[in-house]
Amino acid sequence: MRQLAAFDSLMVYGESGRTPMHVSPFFIYDQSTAPNGLVRFKDILKTFQDRLPLAPVLRQRLMRVPLDLDEPYWVDAVDFDLEHHIRHLALPKPGDRRQLSILIARIHAYPMDLNRPPWDAFVIEGLDNVDGVPPGSFAMLLRIHHAAIDGHSGHAILQVIHDLEAISTRQIPADDWVARPEPSRRDLLRRAYVNLLTKPRKLLKVANDVFPAVKRVRELKRQHPDEHRSVPQTRFGGRLSPHRVVLLVTLDMGGLRSAKYAVPGATVNDAVVTIVAGAMRRYLLAKDHLPEQSMTTVMPINIRTEADRNAPGNVVSITTLDMHSDIIDPLQRLRAIHESAIYSKAYHNAVGARIMSDVAESIPAGIMSAGARAAASAGVMKIPANTIVTNVPGPQVPLYLAGAKVIEFHAVGILLDGLGLFHAVNSYCGNISFTVLADRKMLPDPAFYEECLRASYAELVQAVAVATAKASPPVTAAKTTVAAAKRRPRRKS
Numbered sequence: 001m002r003q004l005a006a007f008d009s010l011m012v013y014g015e016s017g018r019t020p021m022h023v024s025p026f027f028i029y030d031q032s033t034a035p036n037g038l039v040r041f042k043d044i045l046k047t048f049q050d051r052l053p054l055a056p057v058l059r060q061r062l063m064r065v066p067l068d069l070d071e072p073y074w075v076d077a078v079d080f081d082l083e084h085h086i087r088h089l090a091l092p093k094p095g096d097r098r099q100l101s102i103l104i105a106r107i108h109a110y111p112m113d114l115n116r117p118p119w120d121a122f123v124i125e126g127l128d129n130v131d132g133v134p135p136g137s138f139a140m141l142l143r144i145h146h147a148a149i150d151g152h153s154g155h156a157i158l159q160v161i162h163d164l165e166a167i168s169t170r171q172i173p174a175d176d177w178v179a180r181p182e183p184s185r186r187d188l189l190r191r192a193y194v195n196l197l198t199k200p201r202k203l204l205k206v207a208n209d210v211f212p213a214v215k216r217v218r219e220l221k222r223q224h225p226d227e228h229r230s231v232p233q234t235r236f237g238g239r240l241s242p243h244r245v246v247l248l249v250t251l252d253m254g255g256l257r258s259a260k261y262a263v264p265g266a267t268v269n270d271a272v273v274t275i276v277a278g279a280m281r282r283y284l285l286a287k288d289h290l291p292e293q294s295m296t297t298v299m300p301i302n303i304r305t306e307a308d309r310n311a312p313g314n315v316v317s318i319t320t321l322d323m324h325s326d327i328i329d330p331l332q333r334l335r336a337i338h339e340s341a342i343y344s345k346a347y348h349n350a351v352g353a354r355i356m357s358d359v360a361e362s363i364p365a366g367i368m369s370a371g372a373r374a375a376a377s378a379g380v381m382k383i384p385a386n387t388i389v390t391n392v393p394g395p396q397v398p399l400y401l402a403g404a405k406v407i408e409f410h411a412v413g414i415l416l417d418g419l420g421l422f423h424a425v426n427s428y429c430g431n432i433s434f435t436v437l438a439d440r441k442m443l444p445d446p447a448f449y450e451e452c453l454r455a456s457y458a459e460l461v462q463a464v465a466v467a468t469a470k471a472s473p474p475v476t477a478a479k480t481t482v483a484a485a486k487r488r489p490r491r492k493s
Contacts, residue, residue, distance in 0.1 A: 001075050009072060023412065026140070028130070028407050034166065034403030051160050066189060070196070075183065085119060091126035095130065097248065108244055119148070122140065137407070163400045164399065245438050251431065262331060262464040273341075278452075280323070321341060390423070397429070436449065
């Protein structure tokens with residue numbers, strides 16, 4: 001039995017029919033690499049069954065404390081049945097990428113049964129007309145509750161069910177799992193009583209850290225007055241509906257890497273935000289809804305240390321970043337975003353990486369639960385951003401499931417009231433995927449938003465190419481001849 005951290009508990013308390021709190025990695029596989037060029041559904045079941053000892057959370061369910069007096073617990077699911085969690089279905093005709101995106105959106109929008117281990121997988125066949133996909137390919141959508149994973153621990157689970165070669169040589173431990181008895185209500189209440197007694201002491205410790213942090217933040221804001229802006233209203237704010245749309249966009253990683261050389265010090269993450277800002281700018285401008293001031297994004301930050309490198313759940317902090325969507329030129333926007341990223345990092349350091357989680361840990365669970373429910377019922381939360389952008393580096397070597405090679409890797413995020421647009425960015429084998437999740441009422445024309453995203457990417461790549469060409473000194477014919485002569489090998493006498 002393992003108790004959830006306070007940040008993980010917020011994912012449980014925030015669950016509702018309109019705001020399911022699971023994330024969904026999505027893969028497309030080429031089964032021609034498998035033995036005999038075929039992967040059967042029972043092969044996938046066996047792979048999951050064999051790997052269960054490596055991912056204990058897959059056989060655990062959430063158990064809430066009576067009246068939410070304390071954080072929930074992970075307990076063994078005594079009636080766990082793997083086949084209740086893995087489903088097999090076919091993509092409706094015409095079997096193209098648009099139909100695939102619609103199917104993913106519908107499955108992702110459906111809440112999970114939190115009385116069972118909060119994960120499931122959907123194996124999808126019939127991808128006959130999905131562009132860029134070889135014949136006979138299949139897909140898998142894996143939904144996992146956000147209370148169980150963050151970006152880092154999620155990748156750890158994905159590496160458990162995948163191999164680095166078509167024919168696995170991994171040594172899997174014997175499965176001697178036996179479900180441990182669930183705790184009684186009396187035991188949970190006793191533990192809650194003890195934990196409640198420690199909350200005031202935790203709060204006092206956090207206060208000693210918060211006050212110096214507030215002083216550091218004030219000084220930082222005084223030095224950078226231009227970085228502190230209010231968040232404009234857009235069509236992606238407000239109360240969510242239960243309906244979703246999903247976009248699966250894969251781009252060449254090289255275009256983003258080249259941006260780092262056009263703006264000294266810029267990172268791939270800066271280029272990602274530049275592209276997202278350009279896409280949102282194009283889309284909202286076409287709708288006559290573009291705010292005059294810059295939009296802002298929320299970005300999770302991995303704060304794992306070596307001590308909790310393999311810890312389950314969420315070990316993250318959150319920061320906001322000015323997207324400079326009011327700047328038309330993509331290179332100027334990239335420079336501005338890079339400068340804001342430097343400030344954001346300094347701000348995050350001034351606050352302290354673990355301040356937010358420490359504050360959450362010091363608040364009684366019942367108060368957090370009631371606050372989350374009240375915010376959900378009100379329908380609108382004051383969110384200091386216009387979108388969410390996550391950028392999680394993925395493996396740069398091929399992955400295999402039961403011998404089938406992963407040819408596309410995406411990740412579908414979560415939406416909150418006030419944040420109806422999510423960009424999950426993942427890299428894999430030289431490509432980078434932008435997986436867009438949005439409320440269907442806020443983004444009724446996802447195909448047009450995809451056009452905006454691709455146009456923003458092309459615009460940045462073109463601007464980088466022009467800037468790089470201007471920065472490179474021209475090579476004269478004489479210099480070329482001399483350089484070639486220096487490279488020419490000498491003849492032996």
